[in-house]
Structure formats: structure tokens, C-alpha cells
Amino acid sequence: MIVLLGGSGFLGSRIQNYLQTKNIAFVTIGRSNENNFIADFHNQTAFMKTLFSLNPSVVINCIAATDIENCEINSEYAYEANVYIPELLANCQNYQNFKIIHISTDHFYDKIRSSEEETVILNEYANTKLLGELALSNENVLIFRTNFFGLDEANRGRGLIEKVIKTVNKGHVFEAFTDVLFNPLFVDDLIKLIILSTEKFNSGIFNIGSSSYCSKAKFVAMCFEKLDLDMNLYEPISSENIKNRVKRPRKMVSKLDKASSQLGFSLPSLEDTFARFIKRDKAILSKRKKLDEF
Numbered sequence: 001m002i003v004l005l006g007g008s009g010f011l012g013s014r015i016q017n018y019l020q021t022k023n024i025a026f027v028t029i030g031r032s033n034e035n036n037f038i039a040d041f042h043n044q045t046a047f048m049k050t051l052f053s054l055n056p057s058v059v060i061n062c063i064a065a066t067d068i069e070n071c072e073i074n075s076e077y078a079y080e081a082n083v084y085i086p087e088l089l090a091n092c093q094n095y096q097n098f099k100i101i102h103i104s105t106d107h108f109y110d111k112i113r114s115s116e117e118e119t120v121i122l123n124e125y126a127n128t129k130l131l132g133e134l135a136l137s138n139e140n141v142l143i144f145r146t147n148f149f150g151l152d153e154a155n156r157g158r159g160l161i162e163k164v165i166k167t168v169n170k171g172h173v174f175e176a177f178t179d180v181l182f183n184p185l186f187v188d189d190l191i192k193l194i195i196l197s198t199e200k201f202n203s204g205i206f207n208i209g210s211s212s213y214c215s216k217a218k219f220v221a222m223c224f225e226k227l228d229l230d231m232n233l234y235e236p237i238s239s240e241n242i243k244n245r246v247k248r249p250r251k252m253v254s255k256l257d258k259a260s261s262q263l264g265f266s267l268p269s270l271e272d273t274f275a276r277f278i279k280r281d282k283a284i285l286s287k288r289k290k291l292d293e294f
């Protein structure tokens with residue numbers, strides 16, 4: 001049995017859809033009533049009772065405090081999701097034998113083709129995500145450091161592409177950074193690797209992304225073009241133009257050699273993974289448009 005934590009989030013809701021499509025059994029545990037089991041993560045004993053009663057083979061942890069600005073000013077928000085919940089999961093592994101697939105981030109990297117050892121901590125989001133990884137460093141944990149894109153199927157407007165669409169729908173200009181580089185994967189490509197890993201488990205920390213990279217500005221331009229958005233509302237700018245932002249890395253480009261050699265993953269180019277996004281998610285967009293017109 002797969003137990004999914006963070007199933008109400010951007011990645012988690014797409015994992016749920018994927019598992020349903022493939023008829024793979026799973027349950028979700030979370031703090032809201034959207035989940036199969038509601039848990040109070042502050043109550044360790046109650047959480048353990050719920051988790052152990054499900055006898056999971058694998059727990060996929062997508063819980064995180066992902067609002068970078070909020071992580072900086074609200075340490076309780078950042079620590080609870082990014083550190084204490086991983087600590088709680090590691091503690092649970094002391095009592096029951098199950099594997100964990102933990103989702104982490106490329107936010108530790110500020111050099112093109114950074115290997116798993118080359119971390120740079122520029123803000124509290126990165127700091128707490130790294131502490132969460134440390135809490136989970138054991139032979140029954142697989143950690144994917146990644147970045148992903150796609151539409152938010154839960155329709156809550158999360159992720160870069162939803163931000164672009166929302167801004168353009170309001171008739172506003174979207175400013176995209178020319179100096180921030182990344183190598184993300186289409187979320188469904190990432191999910192396939194996560195689910196494959198539930199069957200063929202390996203422990204360790206692995207970078208997962210696309211084999212090529214580009215600037216956020218180039219990526220957003222690709223979205224404008226392929227999603228038929230009004231190019232007049234596209235504006236490439238330098239991230240330095242935005243003042244009073246929490247400091248972030250600019251070269252979030254991960255080196256994928258370890259995942260290729262040790263997990264046997266053949267990671268797609270950004271062009272290929274983006275093409276799958278257009279093929280799959282454009283249908284979601286047209287459904288949304290039809291619903292709006294209705």
C-alpha cells in the first residue's frame with residue numbers, strides 16, 4: 001500500500017490522478033478533509049497509530065512549506081512542514097518497516113550542473129528543506145531533488161505556468177527572469193519516476209530534472225507560444241529589477257549523472273518533456289475554457 005502525504009498540493013494532486021489512472025492502490029493522509037485520513041501532525045502518537053494501521057510499503061512525502069517569502073519570516077511555518085514532519089516520519093521508521101520517497105528541491109544549487117554534494121543555502125526555504133533531508137538520511141529513504149512544471153489539476157493556481165496564465169488572463173504583463181536558469185521536468189515525467197521507484201526502490205539522494213536547461217524567460221516564452229498567449233504581455237527582465245525579494249539561487253541546474261548511473265534513469269531533454277506537457281495539459285486548459293464559456 002502506498003501512503004501519500006501532501007496529496008492536496010500541486011505535485012500530490014497530480015500523483016493522485018496518476019495512481020487512479022493506473023489503478024494503483026493508495027491512501028492519502030493530511031491535515032485537511034480532502035484526505036482519506038485526517039491527521040494532526042503535532043500528535044505523534046495519533047499520527048503513528050493512523051500510519052501503522054495502514055501498514056504502508058512506501059510513504060511518498062510531498063508535504064512542504066513552499067512559499068519562499070513566508071519561510072523567511074515565519075519559522076514555524078517553514079520548520080513544521082520541512083523539518084518536523086520529516087523528523088516524525090524518520091521516527092516512525094524506528095517502529096515499522098517501510099520505505100520513504102521524499103520530494104526535495106533544486107533550490108540548493110547555484111552553479112550549472114551542480115552535483116548532489118554542491119549545495120548552497122541562500123534562504124530559509126533551502127535551509128529547512130536541507131534539514132528535512134538530514135532528518136531522513138537512512139537506507140530506507142529515497143530523496144529526489146527536483147523541479148517540475150505543469151498545470152495544477154487541483155485548480156488552485158499553483159506553479160509557474162498557472163501564474164503565467166492567471167496574469168495573462170487578467171490582461172497584465174508577465175515578467176520572466178532572463179538570469180534565472182533551471183532544468184525542470186514535466187510533472188507527469190517526474191511522477192512516472194516516483195512510481196517506478198516505489199516498485200524498484202533505491203535509497204540515497206538524487207537530482208532529477210531535464211537533461212537540458214534554459215532561463216525562466218525562455219521557458220515562459222515557450223509557454224506563451226505553445227499555449228497561444230498574447231505575446232504583448234510577455235516581458236523578459238533581470239531578477240535584479242525586483243527589489244526586497246528573499247535571496248534565491250540563479251543557476252538551479254542540477255547534474256544528473258548519479259540518477260543515470262545508479263538508478264538507470266534516462267532523463268529527457270527540456271524540449272521533450274515540454275512537448276509532453278503541451279500534449280497532455282493543453283487538453284486540461286481547453287476543458288477549463290469550455291467550462292468558463294458554459
Ligand SMILES: NC(=O)c1ccc[n+]([C@@H]2O[C@H](COP(=O)([O-])OP(=O)(O)OC[C@H]3O[C@@H](n4cnc5c(N)ncnc54)[C@H](OP(=O)(O)O)[C@@H]3O)[C@@H](O)[C@H]2O)c1
Pocket residue numbers: 005006007008009010011012030031032041061062063064065066080081103104105106129146147148149158159160
Ligand atoms: N512547485 C515547485 O515548483 C517545486 C520545485 C521544486 C521542489 N518542489 C518540492 O516538491 C514538493 C511538492 O511541492 P508542491 O509544489 O506540490 O507543494 P504545494 O502545492 O505547496 O503543497 C504542499 C503540500 O504540503 C501540505 N502541507 C504544507 N504544510 C503542512 C503542514 N504544516 N502540515 C501538513 N501538511 C502540510 C499541504 O497541505 P494543505 O493543502 O493542507 O495546505 C500540501 O498538500 C515539495 O517538497 C517541494 O519542496 C516543488
